Amino acid sequence: MTRDLLAISAANQHKARAVIEDCGLYAAWESVGATVNLVGSLRTGLLLHRRDIDVHIYSQPFDIAQSFAAVAKMAEHPRLARVTYANLLQADDACLEWHVWFTDTHGESWRIDMIHLHPGSRYAGYFETVAERIERALTLETRLAILRLKDEIPPEAGVIGIEIYRAVIQGGVRDASGFSAWREAHPRAEIVDWMPDEPGSAEKREEVS
Incomplete structure (x- = not known):
C-alpha cells in the first residue's frame, strides 16, 4: 500500500x-x-x-x-x-x-x-515560505503518513492540507483515528497560518530561555 x-x-x-x-x-x-x-x-x-x-x-x-x-x-x-x-x-x-x-x-x-x-x-511570498519549510521538514516517514491520511480521509470531511501537515509534522499523528482526536483539540482557525519552524530555531529558543 x-x-x-x-x-x-x-x-x-x-x-x-x-x-x-x-x-x-x-x-x-x-x-x-x-x-x-x-x-x-x-x-x-x-x-x-x-x-x-x-x-x-x-x-x-x-x-x-x-x-x-x-x-x-x-x-x-x-x-x-x-x-x-x-x-x-x-x-x-x-x-x-x-x-x-x-x-x-x-x-x-x-x-x-x-x-x-x-x-x-x-x-506576498508567504505561502512560498510555507512550502519551503514543509519540504525541509519532511522525512520519508512523515511523507508516507501524510499520503496515507490524504488517502483515508474522505473529501466530504472538509479537511484542508495544512491540517494534515501540522498534525503529522508537529503533532506526531500517524493514522486517521489519531488525526480525528488531534483535530478536535486544534480548531482550524488556529492552524491555517501554521508553518514548520526554521531548521535550528528550536535550539535557538532553548539558548535564549
Whole structure:
C-alpha cells in the first residue's frame, strides 16, 4: 500500500506538471511580465488524488488589465472549460483570484488556482515560505503518513492540507483515528497560518530561555 501511494502521488504530480505545460500557464503570465511561483501540494510533492494546482503570481507594476490579458491568453486553449474571477484587492488578501478548469489529454478535469498578489499583500511570498519549510521538514516517514491520511480521509470531511501537515509534522499523528482526536483539540482557525519552524530555531529558543 505504501509503495502504491508513493507511485500514485508521483504519477499525479507528473500529470499536473504536464497540465501546466499544456495549458500555457507560465507562458501566458510571463507574456505580461509576471512571475509565477508554484505553491501548495504540487510544490511540496504531497499531491495525491485531488487534481488541484496552486500558483502565486507577482508583477511589477501590478496591473489588473495585464492580469486579465494573461488569463485571456490561457482561455484561447480549447480545453480550458471555465474561468472564475474575484477582486480581493480591498480584502486582507490584496489579490486578484483566478480559478480555471482545464481538461487534460486523458479527459480529466484539473482546477488551477492562480492568485495574483498585490506587492503590498500580507501574503506576498508567504505561502512560498510555507512550502519551503514543509519540504525541509519532511522525512520519508512523515511523507508516507501524510499520503496515507490524504488517502483515508474522505473529501466530504472538509479537511484542508495544512491540517494534515501540522498534525503529522508537529503533532506526531500517524493514522486517521489519531488525526480525528488531534483535530478536535486544534480548531482550524488556529492552524491555517501554521508553518514548520526554521531548521535550528528550536535550539535557538532553548539558548535564549
